[in-house]
Amino acid sequence: MVSHMTNQHLDLVVLDMAGTTVADGGLVEQAFGKAAERLGVEPGSADHAEKLQYVRDTMGESKITVFRALFGDEEKAQLANVSFEQAYGELVDGGRIAPLPGAEEAIGRLKSEGRTVVLTTGFARTTQDAILTALGWHDLVDLTLCPADAGRGRPYPDMVLAAFLRTGAVDGVHRIAVAGDTAYDMLSGVRSGAGLVAGVLTGAHDEPTLKDAGATHVLPSVAQLPDAIAAFEAMAR
Template sequence: MAEYDTAMFDTAIFDIDGTLVDTNYHHALAWFRAFRRHDLTLPVWRLHRAIGMGGDQLVPAVAGDDVERRLGEQLRADWAEEFEPLLGEIQPFACVRELLGDVRRRGFTLVLASSGKAEHVDHYLGLFDGTELAEAWTTSADVERTKPEPDLLQAALEKVAGCSAVLVGDSVWDFEAAARLGVPAYAVRSGGFSDDELRAAGAREVFESPAQLLERLDQTLLAKGASTLGPAGRTDA
């Protein structure tokens, strides 16, 4: 695995869905119900393993190109209807705000990455005051191709004119996208993938949770020395 000088990185990109907020199983259930509207019954475990892809990639991946051609747009609309009532159940993982604040204090520009609908991203950010912590964030409006294509990460970097980034994500699709851009990445296990799968996809290290990553930041490429920045990135007088 390539070795890096921690000083070379200026941007930290955090995936939102499944990494900072606990959404993956809600997404899987919403997709199950969307397919059932069309008398298509897909095992929830199979749907879960595709979560992290964008909907444009997920439908053909789990149901085939023919279903995508016939029903893809309608399935994505159905998914949105099924997912909406579940939004109120979604919660951030423990220590997310503390983790993001610590990364900011260490001198990184913080970008939060999602290819989700803008209204969903706004809801997630409100759960942990993400707009106060991050310099920028992405939504579906920022990308044409979703993960495992690298467009989302590229868009995140362009939001802040970043030069060199470190990614934190939860799914193999995050790390496949990162590998295509040469971005080093760390995994949290909340996506439901095994350590071996995450490492094989390109994760440098796997952490149990955001809380454990926070405890071990000094062992990662996010270990740049703490600056004089306050908890929301403002300089303390």
């Protein structure tokens, strides 16, 4: 009976960054605008509006994948990605991001309960590091992952599975909890086999979108995640 209860513990928690634990105040759209302009997409044009809408619709996906879809050509996609990362990095350095309310406290509580916490992103490593530095978060969690660290970005399960393999924190994927603010986060969690896949309403997508993508829970914010995990474990007993 004891081992059965132990196996219900969600001892690996994989959290998204922008929109889930980090408030970036629409910086993705601003940085995209700068990157698109560099590639000759006229601000205010129908082409710009169409591309910006695609960026909104694919929030959470690996950014290089988004730019490949938008520009078709690999060289252009790489240039757009570099331009985006530079623009986003400059905005981050300008003090334009902050932890979402309750995020640091939630991570602290999860860790105090003996859980391993991993932060993931759809951004490149340079941007992820810029965010971690700006927030003073380099030592906050056990591991941070970007798409290049894992193979593919969301909606593939690679980052969640990389967290599972690299941390060795749990003996099965059913003992992973995943939380994010986009449909892509939910899909990656479901596809990894995670036991709990929580959508939060502080970012890109609304409750129906998160549920349609497979969310097992929808929470007002990541601040409610520790309680949701505790309730899941109590039910599993």
